[in-house]
Amino acid sequence: MAASEISARSSPAPSNPKPFPSKSAAAPRGHDASAIVAYEHYLRLPELAKLWSSKDFPQWADESILKPALQGLEITFRFISLALSDPRPYANHREWKRRLESLAARQVELIATLCEEDGGAPIADLSSCKGLLSRDKSSQEVWKVPGTTSVVSRTSEKSLLPRLATWEKSEDVASKILFQIESQMQRCRFTLGLGEPNLAGKPTIEYDLVVRPSDLHALKRSPGGSKDAKDHEDQALCTIQQILESWLFAARELLARIEQRMDAKDWVQAGSDCWLLERVWKLLSEVEDLHLLMDPDDFLRLKSQLGIKATSGSEALCLRSTALLQVTSSCKDLKRTVPWILGVEADPNGGPRVQDAAMRLFHSRRRGEGDNLGKINLLQALQAVEAALKRFFFAYRQVVAAVMGSLETSGNRAVYAPSEALDSLSQMFLEPPYFPSLDAAKTFLGDFWQTDLSRSGGSSSSNTKWH
Numbered sequence: 001m002a003a004s005e006i007s008a009r010s011s012p013a014p015s016n017p018k019p020f021p022s023k024s025a026a027a028p029r030g031h032d033a034s035a036i037v038a039y040e041h042y043l044r045l046p047e048l049a050k051l052w053s054s055k056d057f058p059q060w061a062d063e064s065i066l067k068p069a070l071q072g073l074e075i076t077f078r079f080i081s082l083a084l085s086d087p088r089p090y091a092n093h094r095e096w097k098r099r100l101e102s103l104a105a106r107q108v109e110l111i112a113t114l115c116e117e118d119g120g121a122p123i124a125d126l127s128s129c130k131g132l133l134s135r136d137k138s139s140q141e142v143w144k145v146p147g148t149t150s151v152v153s154r155t156s157e158k159s160l161l162p163r164l165a166t167w168e169k170s171e172d173v174a175s176k177i178l179f180q181i182e183s184q185m186q187r188c189r190f191t192l193g194l195g196e197p198n199l200a201g202k203p204t205i206e207y208d209l210v211v212r213p214s215d216l217h218a219l220k221r222s223p224g225g226s227k228d229a230k231d232h233e234d235q236a237l238c239t240i241q242q243i244l245e246s247w248l249f250a251a252r253e254l255l256a257r258i259e260q261r262m263d264a265k266d267w268v269q270a271g272s273d274c275w276l277l278e279r280v281w282k283l284l285s286e287v288e289d290l291h292l293l294m295d296p297d298d299f300l301r302l303k304s305q306l307g308i309k310a311t312s313g314s315e316a317l318c319l320r321s322t323a324l325l326q327v328t329s330s331c332k333d334l335k336r337t338v339p340w341i342l343g344v345e346a347d348p349n350g351g352p353r354v355q356d357a358a359m360r361l362f363h364s365r366r367r368g369e370g371d372n373l374g375k376i377n378l379l380q381a382l383q384a385v386e387a388a389l390k391r392f393f394f395a396y397r398q399v400v401a402a403v404m405g406s407l408e409t410s411g412n413r414a415v416y417a418p419s420e421a422l423d424s425l426s427q428m429f430l431e432p433p434y435f436p437s438l439d440a441a442k443t444f445l446g447d448f449w450q451t452d453l454s455r456s457g458g459s460s461s462s463n464t465k466w467h
Contacts, residue, residue, distance in 0.1 A: 034305075034371060039320035041240050042306065044219045051430075052249045060197045061119035063210075063255040069114060070192075070211045073107045074248030078098060078217055079239045084169045086232045092293055099266040101173050103243075105180045106283050108222060112184035113276060122210065123190045123203040124154055154204045155195045158213035162195040233298040236290075241321075244287045248323035251280045255330050262337055274381030277331070281388035284381030285395045288318070292401045303404065317372075318396055329387050334382055335434045341375055359443035379438055386434045 040046065052068040066258075083096040115121070155162050165174035181196040193204030220239070254277055261270040291299075318324055339346045342357040361375060433439050 003090065034323060035456065036320050036402055038307075039241075040322075043238060043245060046244060047092050047219050048216075048242065049249070051212060054248065056213045057120070057122050057211070059120040060122060062114065062117065062121070062257075063119075064256065065394055066111065066114055066121070067210055067248050068249040068253075069107070069111050070207070070389065071216055071432055072243050073104065074159060074211050074213055074216055075239060075246060077164060078108060078220060079175055079236070079243070080164060080170055081106075081160060082235055082239060084167075084173075085379065088295070089230065091232070093365065096293055097134060097170075097173055099293065101176055101289070103283075104177045105328065106286060107247075108177065108180045108184050110276070110279055110283060111281075112181075112188060115188040118189050121190065122206040124206055143171045145237060154193045156193055156207045156213070157207070158208045159194050159211070160217070161252070165195055168174050174329075181322070231302075233294055233302045235374075236294060236301075237302065240287060240290050240422060244284060245323055247280055247283060247287070251277060251327045252330070254280070257329065258334075262340070265371075266343065267378045269374075271374050271378035274334075274378060278381065278384040278388045281385065281392050285388075285392045287400050288392075288396055294403065296403075296457050299403065308310045308404075328389060331385055332434055334385065337438060338379070338382070341378060343371075352437075352440070353425060354437040358438055362441060379435075383438060384433055390428065 012291045020264040048071075051071060053064070053069075055063065057063050080097075080100045083091075083100060084093060086093070086096075086107075161174055161177060165178065167174075178194065181192055182198065183192060185191045185202075186200075189196050189202065190205050191200075191202045193207050199203070219242075220235070254273055258270050258273045259278070261273065338358075339354050342354060343360060344353055344357045347353040358379070361372060361379075366374065
């Protein structure tokens with residue numbers, strides 16, 4: 001590509017408002033409605049959705065994002081208790097402990113990042129707690145640090161984490177999670193108040209009022225599930241999917257915030273949110289990986305009881321999640337925002353107008369200034385979301401094959417069947433890139449630099465080839 005192809009030609013500004021996916025978009029057609037209803041009934045999603053969507057704090061702008069995220073974390077605490085109390089001699093307690101510890105740490109990291117934007121979260125000032133210490137020791141803890149005065153930390157009365165910290169089987173896991181909270185919340189004005197050291201003496205969020213642990217844990221059993229309290233696979237499956245659904249609700253609300261910030265042309269904050277969305281997809285993959293630890297015989301028995309089977313009329317279990325379908329569709333539709341971000345209209349004849357605008361932005365000497373501030377970061381984040389989304393579904397296929405057998409992934413059909421006959425998971429990998437103009441812009445920009453380097457001769461170090 002010649003250098004002249006990266007020109008300063010002006011392009012017409014978009015005349016129509018930016019189309020953006022709606023968080024209330026309908027689920028794609030072709031899915032078994034009865035299977036979806038059974039899935040939601042099994043997980044008690046209608047009741048959980050009421051907890052996620054309740055507006056208890058009108059002044060808290062980010063309540064709809066942070067509340068389900070915190071509730072997903074609290075469900076993880078319940079899962080730790082469930083996994084470590086499993087009496088089956090063949091249960092892999094050590095690996096469950098490691099996996100759930102890692103999952104909790106990733107959630108704490110994401111929650112801390114969300115909390116860095118102080119959007120009016122309900123907090124309790126510790127100055128009012130010091131006088132209560134002698135009267136209400138159940139909700140306060142005193143951490144003594146050598147060479148300092150005692151630090152008073154308000155502790156949740158309802159969360160399971162403080163209880164896990166006192167149980168012999170889980171105290172090491174709980175201790176690591178508490179110090180993760182202390183470490184990750186350093187950039188935030190408040191902390192969670194789950195028994196972490198809180199050495200800075202920060203105010204704590206009203207955790208029990210926000211998360212409502214008692215109401216949340218009351219939904220731990222599926223009304224349609226086994227009545228046998230010892231059926232740990234049933235409880236594990238339900239708990240894994242409840243964590244997944246909590247974060248999918250948060251992701252849907254995060255997409256709504258991305259829409260608002262793009263409408264305001266706040267490219268920097270929109271890009272920051274898209275990077276968060278990418279991390280949520282990675283978290284969802286880690287949640288699904290928990291299925292790998294389930295006992296084959298016990299799980300396959302439960303699978304038969306629940307009728308979990310991928311057929312032409314009943315898709316893979318993850319595709320029974322309406323929230324997952326909506327978030328996936330909305331992430332794909334982010335491609336419609338690219339012309340808006342670049343300040344051009346897409347050519348109805350398929351011309352390279354958007355691609356040219358992307359190349360000029362990438363190549364501009366003023367790409368980090370003025371109206372361009374944050375645009376490249378946002379475009380990079382959009383492609384990162386695409387990569388994380390596709391990794392999730394690819395990884396899910398491998399998990400299904402490992403847990404249920406390869407026939408459940410319908411993998412053999414992908415080699416011989418036309419694309420329209422494939423299951424939804426197989427079609428996912430045959431889709432073209434979501435951002436073809438950005439792909440093409442980087443391809444041609446790379447070609448330009450390669451050609452320019454060849455013409456100029458370059459230095460010996462820059463001409464080094466990769467083998």
